[in-house]
Amino acid sequence: MTKPRLWITRRLSDATIARAMRDYDTVVNHADTPGGAEDLIAASADFDAIIPCHSEHFSAEVAAQLDPRLKIIANHSVGVDHCDLPSLKAQGIAVTNTPDVLSDATAELAMLLMLGAARNAVAGDRTVRTGAWDFWSPSFMVGKQVTGARLGIIGMGRVGRAFAAKARGFDMDIHYYNRSPLPDAQAQGATYHDTVESLLGVADFLSLHCPATPDTMDLMNAERFALLPPGAVIVNSARGALVDEDALLAALGTGQVAAAGLDCFKVEPGGNPAFAAHENIFMLPHIGSATTRTRDAMGFRALENLDAFFAGKTPKDLL
Incomplete structure (x- = not known):
């Protein structure tokens, strides 16, 4: 045959x-x-x-x-x-x-992005790698602590749930937005929000895990970045189309967003050249499932x- x-x-x-x-x-x-x-x-x-x-x-x-x-x-x-x-x-x-x-591999990478963004991984690596680490102070590279913080997840599908499971290991207070509430066995105590706007108000850390559709294009725009608690950290390991990159840069510039961890971009391959000047953006080249x-x-x-x-x-x- x-x-x-x-x-x-x-x-x-x-x-x-x-x-x-x-x-x-x-x-x-x-x-x-x-x-x-x-x-x-x-x-x-x-x-x-x-x-x-x-x-x-x-x-x-x-x-x-x-x-x-x-x-x-x-x-x-x-x-x-x-x-x-x-x-x-x-x-x-x-x-x-x-x-x-690929749920677990992508969720692992999202955790890496969140930790790297929160704890100054880009600046820290550069400082040691270039030989510029010649002093120490209690105020040196102070970051944002993940343990016990409030985590907002947009999209509690397979990857979102895998990420939530790993975040529970850091005792994070998990909140989520989804098209509908999860059954209790899947929610595992996470708090459901019926609008993105409601979720953003409590998200000290925000992680995106929804698909790219016409409805989610530029999901995170200037108006929604403004709803986050000041100094929030945003993670995107889903699709670059979900984030208005100019609005993200503006929010980073004002400190409304303290840091970002990104594995995907509007333009791929290549990413956004404007991001390279910002050491509070921890970036990887869309390798969420690369194990x-x-x-x-x-x-x-x-x-x-x-x-x-x-x-x-x-x-x-x-x-």
Whole structure:
């Protein structure tokens, strides 16, 4: 029986590629460069399935030009804001993602961002690394303590709940906004707020864990930064689209926001060059799920969705 032909658009984990090569007629983009619109359209005529990453954009314009041979897009990501789902559905193309498996890795990174931002990690590292550490004082690099502080979480999905679980280890007082309250077993004593504005008023630390949608674009804008307690710390390990970056810079300039920990930006790759001048912004290059275990799990989850699809079953993560 002829194996389905699969294009893997980026360099996934070795274990993922080995499994794909075993089970599919697989072509891997070993150059590891993003696939542009022309690449995606051309590939659709040669492949039955594609495993793309967030770097490949299936817009409505691209979807309309895809060849009927392409039957499924098995994303190597949880977020699918790079896919125009209605347009792909109209073309009869199945779309899946990889939920569950990256929650802990992303939550770990959010904790790193929160601690790094709160405790002057950027300035501290620079001071030691450049040999500028030549004095000490009780007022030297005094940061904001996490233990016992009030934590606001926007979006209590899988990652938000994983982050809350880790924050409980710091005895944080957890508050959250979600589209609806969680069952008690999932809330674990966290306080529910039925509006973002209500949550912001108590968030000494604020962590964003919601998807990027038209409704959440620039969720954190000037008006909402002003609602935070003065000196709050904000963390974004979700999507860059959630934050108005100019408004964040203004809030940092006035001290309304004391520090920020960011793993995602409006422009990726690259980030916002204006952020580089601010040592109270602790930044990482969108590596929330970048652990060996999680990358293997994401790749396997994408392949499991393909396995189900080509066996005539409904993929577990069909969107």
